[in-house]
Amino acid sequence: MRQVEHIQDQEWLQSIRDSYQPARIDEGLWIIPSWCQPEDSSAVNIILEPGIAFGTGDHPTTRLCLKALLSLDLSGKSVMDYGTGSGVLAIAALKMGAAMACGTDTDQLAVRAAAQNAALNGLAGRFQAVQCEGSAEGPEPLAALACGAPSQSGAFDVIIANILQGPLLELSSRLCDYANSGGTIILSGFLDEQWPTIREAYEHELENFQVSQDGQWVAITGIKRDNQPLAVNPSLQSNVNA
Ligand SMILES: C[S@@+](CC[C@H](N)C(=O)[O-])C[C@H]1O[C@@H](n2cnc3c(N)ncnc32)[C@H](O)[C@@H]1O
Numbered sequence: 516m517r518q519v520e521h522i523q524d525q526e527w528l529q530s531i532r533d534s535y536q537p538a539r540i541d542e543g544l545w546i547i548p549s550w551c552q553p554e555d556s557s558a559v560n561i562i563l564e565p566g567i568a569f570g571t572g573d574h575p576t577t578r579l580c581l582k583a584l585l586s587l588d589l590s591g592k593s594v595m596d597y598g599t600g601s602g603v604l605a606i607a608a609l610k611m612g613a614a615m616a617c618g619t620d621t622d623q624l625a626v627r628a629a630a631q632n633a634a635l636n637g638l639a640g641r642f643q644a645v646q647c648e649g650s651a652e653g654p655e656p657l658a659a660l661a662c663g664a665p666s667q668s669g670a671f672d673v674i675i676a677n678i679l680q681g682p683l684l685e686l687s688s689r690l691c692d693y694a695n696s697g698g699t700i701i702l703s704g705f706l707d708e709q710w711p712t713i714r715e716a717y718e719h720e721l722e723n724f725q726v727s728q729d730g731q732w733v734a735i736t737g738i739k740r741d742n743q744p745l746a747v748n749p750s751l752q753s754n755v756n757a
Pocket of ligand 1: 569570601602625
């Protein structure tokens with residue numbers, strides 16, 4: 516009996532392994548299953564243990580987000596990956612030069628997988644994953660605090676959220692609050708017909724939208740507006756108060 520179980524385990528493991536191969540995402544960017552060797556050691560190679568959490572590189576939205584990250588200068592930047600799944604986007608950002616990254620997810624297994632994948636890539640010291648509730652009413656995931664965000668509560672240079680339209684709409688204020696003025700927000704996980712609704716929810720906080728598409732799936736990059744109230748000239752202020 517024990518031998519039968521052992522053979523079944525081996526077959527199952529082998530069938531998982533057969534279904535994942537190194538995936539070239541773009542020039543110089545690969546996702547490599549943990550049991551394979553990178554073909555190009557000079558590329559950004561993201562090593563993943565696939566199968567536990569979403570984010571193996573085979574979904575168009577993951578690839579769109581990775582390409583959006585490639586187009587940024589991430590040197591020294593702080594990154595929040597909301598809906599981190601396998602941690603693939605946070606790990607990619609760190610490998611592209613980000614200083615620190617924080618991942619959050621509603622799924623405890625994903626949080627664990629992301630932390631393990633970061634460790635596989637030698638990035639455990641610069642990545643922290645925390646579980647969140649997933650609703651705008653729920654408590655803050657405290658991700659910013661847990662990750663030692665560089666400035667006031669939740670101020671990150673780059674926010675990535677590859678989640679569905681529903682949570683993107685519900686969490687729009689929270690996601691925008693996490694970004695520094697001038698920071699970059701990458702959103703994906705929605706279809707082209709949903710883009711006008713997403714745009715409406717985000718355009719008071721974001722500008723300079725860049726849109727990319729793979730089939731029906733869309734990713735957008737936007738820059739957080741500087742919505743600080745204009746400084747009031749003290750002499751005008753006294754006139755107003757008079
Ligand atoms: C499409 S997967 C993206 C995974 C990975 N970031 C990628 O790009 O491949 C979405 C992830 O977001 C998580 N998720 C879904 N709704 C969420 C919410 N409201 N708050 C936080 N995470 C959420 C899911 O558990 C899942 O791991």
